[in-house]
Amino acid sequence: MIGESVGDSLTARPLVLYVDDERANRVVFEQSLGADFRIQSVADATAALAVLDTQEVAVLVTDMRMPGMSGEELLRIAKERKPSTIRMVVTAYADVDPILRAINEGLVARYIIKPWIRAELVQVLRWAIEAWTFSRDSMALHARLMETERLATLGSIAGMLVHDLKQPLMSLLINVDHLRELGKAAPTLQDALARAPLPEAERVRLGLLVDDLDPLTTDLRTSAMHLSSLIDGLRELSRPCDKSANLQAADPLPIVRHAMAVCQELVMSAHASIDYEGPCVLPRVRMSATELTQVLINLVQNSAQAVAARGTPQGKVSIVARTESNMVELCVRDDGVGMGPEVLGRVGTPFFTTRAEGTGLGLAQCQRLIGSAGGRFRIESEPGIGTTVTIVLPVAA
Ligand SMILES: Nc1ncnc2c1ncn2[C@@H]1O[C@H](COP(=O)(O)OP(=O)(O)OP(=O)(O)O)[C@@H](O)[C@H]1O
Ligand SMILES: [Mg+2]
Structure with a gap:
């Protein structure tokens, strides 16, 4: 098997996974194609699934007749779990039925009969890697477009809300201004509290609240003004750029x-x-x-x-x-x-x-x-x- 560390997989060339129970076939595959492609080969379908689960595989090339899980079954699971991996078969058996079935079900992109010719296989693998890269990039493009779409939707919702937000904010500002007037009357209120027939604990509690009125309402007003400028800013977003x-x-x-x-x-x-x-x-x-x-x-x-x-x-x-x-x-x-x-x-x-x-x-x-x-x-x-x-x-x- 050609070695590969997990760290490599992020930067390395796209991976070709080859599955064949015969060791000699794996050695030939690796030796004749290893210079052109990054290849990992395994002896059975279970090992192949483990690689598919843990690494990004561009092309899966499998033999059909293997002990344990067959190539056909592996292709079916791979299609389900990793639909973007390009699936291909290299087999010594030219039975028409499984070939037709696999092609009709969309299980494989290519069916190659052994003994294969190196130049042809190189060409096919190049095509498969290109197809995989293209579909991966277009998926990333699709994801970016979806994100842009979400942002645009959010923008138009924000636009609709801006108008409605201004109204309650204005009433909040008016009420805060009323409260500030009360805050300014704190000395009078403290006087009245001192004379009011109240339990001592209650007098202290109300006294503290009265003391807080002025700084609290000042903060409230600053926050409300900030909110108001934010809303104005949102309005600006829907207008042509203002420098x-x-x-x-x-x-x-x-x-x-x-x-x-x-x-x-x-x-x-x-x-x-x-x-x-x-x-x-x-x-x-x-x-x-x-x-x-x-x-x-x-x-x-x-x-x-x-x-x-x-x-x-x-x-x-x-x-x-x-x-x-x-x-x-x-x-x-x-x-x-x-x-x-x-x-x-x-x-x-x-x-x-x-x-x-x-x-x-x-x-x-x-x-x-x-x-x-x-x-x-x-x-x-x-x-x-x-x-x-x-x-x-x-x-x-
Ligand atoms: N000071 C911080 N310490 C640790 N993680 C942070 C810190 N600031 C941001 N993050 C991480 O970055 C993520 C994104 O932050 P961001 O402020 O963009 O969004 P958010 O806080 O999750 O949501 P919101 O849009 O309500 O601010 C956070 O969910 C958090 O995981
Ligand atoms: Mg945040």
Whole structure:
């Protein structure tokens, strides 16, 4: 058997699997074709099925009459399990019946009678590999088209929702403004509470709530305004491309603080803490405030979810900032579950998620926004250690 390591199979040439119970036939097949093709040969159908199950086989070439499972049965199972593998028969028996049956049932693409001629077999195998490669590539193309289709559908659904979302948001903003008025009256309310005939514990509880009113309503208002800009952004998507976003600039620090406040509850429910490390003043960056808010909230949420998934107490999420020449670097760092190379290679692909309730659009959106602002986006992660997402944005002129 011609050796092959599992690692090879990703980069190596397409694999031809040859099944024949006679050792001499296998040796001849390998020796005369091994220079042109990557060949693996096995002695029976059971071994062939094991290879089909564990490796990507481009062409299956089998003998018909073998002890145990026959070639015909093997072809039938292979067709069921691995329909894209091209199936061929090389046999010494020119019985017309099984040949016709196999061809009519679509079990084989070619039937070759022994003794075969090397040049002919080379040509047939080349054709089979080309056919297999073509169908594999067109399947990948098909999958990409389906994904584009899903995104387009999602886009049109979003378009329909935008209109309906604006209405409840407006009423939310009006009510939040009412509540803010109440927040401003906190000293009066505290006075009234001090005189009210209430049990002491109740007085303390209400007093704390009154104290929270002002910061809470301020946060609520900022979130509602953010939502409103997002909805406007969605509207923009359905219009011709507008370059004005590139001229926008934002002060990153208030946005960092807002993202931390919005995610505070999620971070706390993960038994983690969140902090900011960096200068007290940062230069303005060339990105709209709405988009930077969206990016940071997505990243902090991902970090909080990763810390929660790890399940250890005292997890940590940090936003670390630094400036370098005319760039601002913001890192969102966590000591959550981290990602292995398999996941890391796929994050940012729309709809890729490992979370049951995730949509898999968060990082795709972040990458798109940072890219269109002329920035850079990088993810580093290690399973069991944590993740750092770094965004680098140009300073606004
Ligand atoms: N900080 C992180 N630590 C570990 N894994 C992460 C982290 N950030 C992202 N991931 C992995 O990347 C996947 C994709 O993240 P992404 O934000 O794009 O989608 P999501 O969080 O699953 O869903 P949503 O669209 O709701 O954000 C996640 O499901 C998770 O497996
Ligand atoms: Mg996410």
